[in-house]
Structure formats: structure tokens, C-alpha cells
Amino acid sequence: MSKPTFDPHYYPYASQRMMTVANRGMVATSQPLAAQAGLDILKKGGNAIDAAIATAAALTVVEPTSNGIGSDAFALVWTKGELHGLNASGPAPQAISIDKVKERGYDYIPKQGWIPVTVPGAPAGWLALSERFGKLSLKETLEPAINYAKNGYPISPVLAYYWKKEYEKYLPYADDEQFADWFDVFAPNGKIPQVGELWKSPDHAKTLTAIAETGAKSFYKGEIADKIDAFSKKHNGFLTKQDLENYKPEWVSPINVSYRGYDVWEIPPNGQGLVALLALNTLKGFDFSEKDAVATYHKQIEAMKLAFADGKKYITESKHMTVNIDALLSEQYAEQRRILIGDEASIPEAGTPPKSGTVYLATADQEGNMVSFIQSNYDGFGSGLVVPGTGIALQNRGCNFSLDPDHDNALQGGKRTYHTIIPGFLTKGDQAVGPFGVMGGFMQPQGHVQVIMNMIDFQLNPQAALDAPRWNWPEAKRVMVEPDFPKHIADGLERLGHQIEYTLDKYTFGRGQIIWRDPDTGVLYGGTEKRTDGLIAAY
Numbered sequence: 001m002s003k004p005t006f007d008p009h010y011y012p013y014a015s016q017r018m019m020t021v022a023n024r025g026m027v028a029t030s031q032p033l034a035a036q037a038g039l040d041i042l043k044k045g046g047n048a049i050d051a052a053i054a055t056a057a058a059l060t061v062v063e064p065t066s067n068g069i070g071s072d073a074f075a076l077v078w079t080k081g082e083l084h085g086l087n088a089s090g091p092a093p094q095a096i097s098i099d100k101v102k103e104r105g106y107d108y109i110p111k112q113g114w115i116p117v118t119v120p121g122a123p124a125g126w127l128a129l130s131e132r133f134g135k136l137s138l139k140e141t142l143e144p145a146i147n148y149a150k151n152g153y154p155i156s157p158v159l160a161y162y163w164k165k166e167y168e169k170y171l172p173y174a175d176d177e178q179f180a181d182w183f184d185v186f187a188p189n190g191k192i193p194q195v196g197e198l199w200k201s202p203d204h205a206k207t208l209t210a211i212a213e214t215g216a217k218s219f220y221k222g223e224i225a226d227k228i229d230a231f232s233k234k235h236n237g238f239l240t241k242q243d244l245e246n247y248k249p250e251w252v253s254p255i256n257v258s259y260r261g262y263d264v265w266e267i268p269p270n271g272q273g274l275v276a277l278l279a280l281n282t283l284k285g286f287d288f289s290e291k292d293a294v295a296t297y298h299k300q301i302e303a304m305k306l307a308f309a310d311g312k313k314y315i316t317e318s319k320h321m322t323v324n325i326d327a328l329l330s331e332q333y334a335e336q337r338r339i340l341i342g343d344e345a346s347i348p349e350a351g352t353p354p355k356s357g358t359v360y361l362a363t364a365d366q367e368g369n370m371v372s373f374i375q376s377n378y379d380g381f382g383s384g385l386v387v388p389g390t391g392i393a394l395q396n397r398g399c400n401f402s403l404d405p406d407h408d409n410a411l412q413g414g415k416r417t418y419h420t421i422i423p424g425f426l427t428k429g430d431q432a433v434g435p436f437g438v439m440g441g442f443m444q445p446q447g448h449v450q451v452i453m454n455m456i457d458f459q460l461n462p463q464a465a466l467d468a469p470r471w472n473w474p475e476a477k478r479v480m481v482e483p484d485f486p487k488h489i490a491d492g493l494e495r496l497g498h499q500i501e502y503t504l505d506k507y508t509f510g511r512g513q514i515i516w517r518d519p520d521t522g523v524l525y526g527g528t529e530k531r532t533d534g535l536i537a538a539y
């Protein structure tokens with residue numbers, strides 16, 4: 001059975017918010033208005049899948065600094081005793097190539113402009129979820145998002161912070177015609193919305209309405225596709241209407257590792273969930289008796305480095321990978337990597353296995369359905385391009401491709417790149433425990449490992465697991481930690497060769513949500529992030 005093993009009364013981070021408990025339905029995400037949109041759909045008779053779609057669509061409006069209609073998405077869906085995976089990430093345009101990018105003067109893929117734009121998968125993902133598992137129509141689930149876009153909503157504090165940060169990033173492009181619509185939509189009259197100010201986007205509302213009424217056909221084959229195609233042609237982009245017409249999201253079999261009696265599930269590559277599983281597979285060979293111990297953090301960090309070394313070398317669209325996923329997750333390979341963790345900080349390299357911006361949300365309903373869903377532009381508002389008259393901010397996911405033709409993740413037309421966004425799910429035996437996720441670029445697998453260990457190894461409840469101070473390994477021997485990270489642990493890690501950097505930037509450490517379900521009672525336990533505007537809407 002998957003009865004939660006944490007002590008719901010044990011709460012070591014009392015200065016933060018308490019865990020939410022409910023039994024009829026729960027929606028957890030980084031923006032309160034989006035969470036409420038999902039809850040409204042549950043109360044209307046929708047299930048957890050409908051609520052996830054409604055929340056995701058609402059997030060494109062109420063948190064446009066992290067995702068949009070032009071995003072990609074991934075989902076893990078638990079329903080009727082089975083876990084299903086959806087990969088709604090889009091490929092690179094067929095016309096793009098390494099040589100063509102280099103002909104334009106680049107030796108890397110830039111983050112802004114048309115070069116990093118890939119086919120947006122989110123609208124097709126919403127439709128796929130709705131058609132296979134939803135109880136309500138896509139039109140009904142998108143209604144809250146349309147209302148927010150049409151009537152407006154007041155800007156929240158964290159959203160305002162990100163908006164200002166992104167505006168400053170795009171200022172150098174203010175006189176470039178292809179970026180004009182970004183400024184018209186998100187910084188009208190040269191001003192960005194402030195905390196408490198009402199912001200609305202009629203173009204978003206029109207586009208979401210068209211998606212709702214046509215089942216996303218307008219986006220991929222109709223009027224919206226024509227507008228995207230024309231915008232791309234005008235500015236010498238690679239994306240075409242044919243790329244959009246040919247796109248379909250993919251139902252995939254989730255991958256997992258067994259960790260101390262639980263199964264931790266992730267979406268298979270091209271997502272980087274494999275990195276989290278590699279680290280956990282390595283770490284399960286150690287005994288951790290104490291959370292706040294130098295040895296615990298040292299082993300976590302070193303295992304994460306080893307996992308990233310493999311991930312950055314091998315992860316791409318699965319059919320282009322030169323190594324077998326099962327081989328990477330084998331006990332034999334885990335042991336090979338585990339013995340490389342010594343007593344000092346290291347700079348690891350990828351191994352040779354045996355042959356063989358982002359938003360996150362979690363939903364649950366009283367029928368037992370649960371969804372782990374993630375959606376992202378990749379970098380803030382994405383490419384900085386907004387399709388005229390649509391409100392669609394196009395993602396810049398393609399900047400993760402490599403221009404090295406010998407790399408597994410080498411740029412190629414029609415290929416899906418290494419993807420940072422990853423939903424997670426936990427089961428025990430044949431029962432669902434629940435969805436979890438920590439958004440934030442390459443922090444995501446690091447966040448997954450930390451919250452999973454907090455809950456399983458150290459019996460923290462979902463809220464306490466999220467509130468615990470985090471670390472983030474960016475490169476080499478550098479490790480960034482939060483202001484409340486224990487000083488004696490930081491000092492101990494430095495003695496082992498880690499270069500510890502305290503930072504006040506809480507956004508470095510990701511933003512997560514967790515829902516656990518008690519199978520005996522149906523009671524839901526939810527945790528939401530202290531590092532954002534997050535809310536759990538429940539009843």
C-alpha cells in the first residue's frame with residue numbers, strides 16, 4: 001500500500017506555510033488564479049485531467065513570464081490504476097540545419113529570434129489529454145483562461161518581479177521590427193504592469209477561443225497556423241505551416257527506478273527526467289541516517305554531477321540516443337557510477353553504460369485520478385517573438401540543441417531537443433502516491449532528487465519537503481545554496497572542496513508542488529512552493 005509514511009504533525013520549518021489537507025479535489029500550482037481555475041473545473045464536474053488542462057491554459061495568461069500558448073508540455077496521468085505519459089514537445093523545423101545556422105554567423109544557437117523556435121506542442125497536448133481522459137469538453141476547460149485574458153487580472157508580486165527581469169532582457173531588441181509585438185502585448189507604451197495593476201490581453205482571448213472551438217485545429221492547420229507561417233516567412237524564420245500540420249504529441253511509456261520501496265517515475269528522453277533517475281539510482285546504494293549532515297549533501301551533489309554528465313552527453317530524442325535507457329538505469333551501471341563518489345568534490349565526466357521557464361501543476365480528484373503536468377517557453381517569455389494579432393509568445397526550446405554534428409543532441413530538422421521540463425510521479429506497489437515537480441531549467445532534476453529524498457529518506461511531509469533549504473549545482477565545483485542553508489553544513493562541504501556560494505536569489509532554486517494521496521481514506525496532502533506566488537486550491 002502507498003499510505004504516506006511521513007508524520008503529518010512533524011514540521012521542522014514552522015516559519016513557512018502548513019500542509020494543505022482535503023479529500024474531494026486538489027490543484028497545486030505557482031499562481032493562485034490558475035489553481036482556482038482548476039478547482040472551479042473540478043467543482044463543475046470535471047476530473048483531475050480536465051482541471052490540469054484548465055490550470056495549464058490559465059497559466060499561459062496569468063504567468064506569461066514562464067509559459068504561453070506557444071509552449072511545450074509534458075504530463076504523467078494516473079487513472080484507473082495505470083500511469084500514462086504524454087510528450088507534447090515539438091521538433092525543430094524541417095528546414096533548419098547546423099550549416100544553415102552557421103551560415104547566419106552563429107557558432108551556437110541564440111536564445112532570441114527565430115533560430116531557436118521549435119513547433120509549439122502545448123495546445124495539441126491539451127487536446128490529447130482532453131480527448132483521451134477528460135470528462136468535459138476542451139471548450140469548457142479553456143473557459144477560465146479565456147475569461148482571465150478577456151477581463152484581466154491583477155499582477156502578483158513574483159510575477160511582477162519576473163516581468164521586469166524579462167523586460168530588461170528584451171530592451172536591446174526594442175527597435176527590431178520582429179520583436180515589436182512582444183512590446184505591444186507585454187510592455188504597451190513602454191511600460192510593464194506593476195503589482196496590483198490589471199493586465200488583460202484580448203489577443204490571448206481570441207486565440208484561446210479559436211483553440212477551444214476548433215479542437216486546436218486552428219493552431220496547427222487553420223488561421224492561427226497561417227499567421228505563424230506568415231510571420232516566420234517575413235523575418236526569414238525556419239518554421240512553416242507544414243511543420244505545424246505534421247505535428248502530433250506522443251503517448252509514451254514512463255520510465256522509473258525503484259527507490260527504497262517506492263517507484264519514482266519520469267517521462268523518457270527527450271526530457272531530462274532521466275537525470276533525476278540516474279542520481280537516485282546511484283544514491284540508493286548509500287544509507288542516509290541524517291538529513292542535515294555533510295556526508296548526506298556531499299553524496300547528493302556528487303551523484304547529481306555524475307547524472308548530469310551522462311544526461312548532457314546522451315539525452316536527446318530517444319531514437320537519436322547512442323545508448324540504451326535501460327542500460328543507463330541498470331544496477332550494474334549505478335554501481336559503476338557510485339564507486340566514483342569519493343571524499344572530495346569532483347568534476348565528473350560521462351560514463352560508458354553497458355551495451356544493451358517553466359510552470360508546474362499537480363491535480364487530484366476524488367475518483368483517484370492524478371496528474372503531474374509541466375509547461376514551458378524554456379527561457380522566460382521564450383524567443384521574444386509574439387505572433388501578430390494572437391498573443392502567442394513562441395518558445396525558444398531549440399537553443400538546447402548542439403551545433404556539434406557528432407553530439408547525440410546535434411541540431412537536425414524534425415528532431416526534438418534535450419528538454420529541461422519534467423513532471424514526476426511516485427507510486428508504491430500498485431498504488432499511486434502522487435504527482436510532484438520542481439520547475440526551473442536545469443534545477444529541475446536536482447529539485448526532484450532533493451524533495452524525493454526529503455520525503456522518503458527523511459519522512460518530511462510534502463510542504464516541509466518543499467520548504468527545506470535547497471542547493472543548486474551549476475557547474476564544476478560550484479554549489480549555490482539558499483540563505484537559510486545550514487552554515488555548519490556549508491563549511492563542511494567547503495572542506496571537501498565544494499565552492500559554496502550563498503545567494504539571495506530564491507528563484508535559482510526552483511518552484512515546486514506536491515500532492516500525496518492516502519489510499520485508505522482518499523485524503524489528499526498538498527505542498528506548494530514558498531519561493532513563488534503558489535497556492536493549493538482544494539475542497
